[in-house]
Amino acid sequence: MDLKYQNGLIPVIAQDAKSGAVLMFAWANAEAVQRTEETGYAHYFSRSRGKLWKKGEESGHVQKIVQILVDCDEDCLLYRVEQTGAACHTGHTTCFFRTIQGKEITRPVFDPAKVYANKGK
Amino acid sequence: MDLKYQNGLIPVIAQDAKSGAVLMFAWANAEAVQRTEETGYAHYFSRSRGKLWKKGEESGHVQKIVQILVDCDEDCLLYRVEQTGAACHTGHTTCFFRTIQGKEITRPVFDPAKVYANKGK
Numbered sequence: 578m579d580l581k582y583q584n585g586l587i588p589v590i591a592q593d594a595k596s597g598a599v600l601m602f603a604w605a606n607a608e609a610v611q612r613t614e615e616t617g618y619a620h621y622f623s624r625s626r627g628k629l630w631k632k633g634e635e636s637g638h639v640q641k642i643v644q645i646l647v648d649c650d651e652d653c654l655l656y657r658v659e660q661t662g663a664a665c666h667t668g669h670t671t672c673f674f675r676t677i678q679g680k681e682i683t684r685p686v687f688d689p690a691k692v693y694a695n696k697g698k
Numbered sequence: 699m700d701l702k703y704q705n706g707l708i709p710v711i712a713q714d715a716k717s718g719a720v721l722m723f724a725w726a727n728a729e730a731v732q733r734t735e736e737t738g739y740a741h742y743f744s745r746s747r748g749k750l751w752k753k754g755e756e757s758g759h760v761q762k763i764v765q766i767l768v769d770c771d772e773d774c775l776l777y778r779v780e781q782t783g784a785a786c787h788t789g790h791t792t793c794f795f796r797t798i799q800g801k802e803i804t805r806p807v808f809d810p811a812k813v814y815a816n817k818g819k
Contacts, residue, residue: 578796578798578799578800580798588709588723590711590720590723592720596718597717597718597719598718599711599713599720599776601769602709602711602769602774610798614798644797645797645798646794646795646796646797646798646803647794647796647797647798647800648722648723648793648794649786649787649788649790649793649795650793653723653793653794654798655720655794665770666770667770669770672769672770672771672774673767673768673769673776674767674770675699675767675768676765676766676767676768677699677701677731677735677766677767677768677775678699679699682767
């Protein structure tokens, strides 16, 4: 599959393979996609930190790959995963825990202060 | 909610509110988000055509908004929708109908030639 990277990156949607919940949105470079395929665990590329990262490398909240799908234009990936713990660094199962009006629709399932030492996700 | 647009755009994931299927990935500008909220139907911004579009404006395969969610970083939206027809211009229910190895995992539910006159989605 000839994936279309833009500036070396492709958008990735992570979805819980069992519940169907959309967990998070992130970016990957070719190396992150390759590592994901090779290891069976979701890897991304952090634009803010300028480096490849394995989801859960700090929190332990890894994403085991069930299936990787690609969209019709070959410019977006869908990681279907088994999520350990929760996807969001805020402690919520999914990063999409608020409506556009700002109302929280789910509650955190873990305490970020206990899972993350000093840093972000 | 203070959405974070990059170069005037924010990524949008469309998900079937009933089945949980991730239908497509696209971009929106502030006007597209506003139109989506005002009309209750998904609007996006086409980077290739350089204009706002309503999903289904040509095919009739509109997306009725059930809920709009925003992620923790406020830089990605999730449109939870009722999809009329199918989301993908190829005739598949979802744009994510192939694995990264290129294997089709679903079959088309409509014939694009009959739905689209001369153009793309």
